[in-house]
Amino acid sequence: MVADERGALIAPLVLAIESATAAPSVALVEGDRTLALASAQPGASAAATVLALVEAVLVDASVRLSRVELFAVAIGPGSFTGLRVGLATVKGLAFASAAPAADVSTLEALALAAGSQRSRVAALLDARRGDVYAAAFGPGERELLAEGLYPAAVVAERLATGCILTGDGARLHRDLFAGAACSPAEPCMSPAEAVARLGLRRLERGLARPAAELVPHYLRRAEAEARRLGIATESKNPF
Template sequence: MDATLLTLDTSTQAGSVALTRGRKLLGEILLNVKANHTDRLLATVRQLLGDAGVELGEIDGFGVVLGPGSFTGLRVGLATVKGLALACAKPVLGVSSLRSLAVQAPFARHPVCTLLDARKGEVYAGLYGGAGGRMEPLMDESVLPPEKLLSRLEGETVFIGDGAVVYQTLIVRQLGSRAHFVPWPLNLPRASSAAALALEELEAGRSIPLEQLRPAYIRPSEAEIMWARRQEEASIEG
């Protein structure tokens, strides 16, 4: 019997929820507006389930984007999924925001570089490729200045994500005709793309124990930076 998954992506401002049964998309809601995920996420889940005529108890597993991305958004998404999974006693499947984006360019003839704007003059970046649109990683996911990333890329590359939009002028200036871009609607992360990866995780038996469910920030949060700074100052004063 095909598994029914509810998948959440709150890694960026464009939060989305997808409901899938096997390899069939039953429904998806995506909003790219300036609103707190906390205020709308559970309401969106209820709306999607209600419109699809699916009860929460029918869900076989919960997919969630672990990151990288918005620290606050990721915490909201993971907390919501953890609560739902506890209530339903069903597995949680975690996936990468960057690989989920790459899945949206399955027929690219060149490696796909996924970019999310990390602010502070940096991007979250991943590079993917492979036959059949599987989008296997060609480098480790990282956070770095876009200029540094671009200097590492060889050959023609397809760019996708809001970071590709923000830094398109820089990318073209640095790579010229070697740079290619997806149609603009594909730059938004979609929970349905994450659901495809979550299904792979479920079929492979790679669920995440709830006590190990954590965001994949890649870089430290402001709180962690401040803590490290205070520790360093204390050691100097001591």
């Protein structure tokens, strides 16, 4: 937060990008207010849509890029291509404006969007071969399940009864969670709005930095890269 000439606190203007999931979204947020939001259709190419979404929210809110005071971006886990597109976009925009950037966990953003500030929420993204990228959070930013790559069946065994589920991994493996009395999420905000709010928290904690320093958090090496290097990408079970 910054103060105006009267000492009143002014929330920074945040441009947030979430391109790690199947439906990329971009939000322009000021404090608790969403000034503009744009989302692509599920399955849309991040490379073909993210920059257009950025332009759309700026036009919608009648805001110049130079007014943006913080860029926030989901750094993973999630789609390898989507993560690269989101990071490249933020780095290009931040270079032009010199504003700092904040990196945000995709799973934490999905959980916040699903209501983790008031309920226990598990965010799961499909990692293929029966695995999921997963993390669980509760009120007060409590981490109930550490972010990681897990077999979906193991996550289903470990999750607390009554946990809210969100993410494509939860939908894909819904049969595994049927006995845990878990319920699907009813999002209270978009993933991009959640990225903006988490990015602002990082700024307030002094964790924002130059966008050029941000790197993707894949958790699993991209399969094409693994094949090139001859590295197996086996599931890991930390329990």
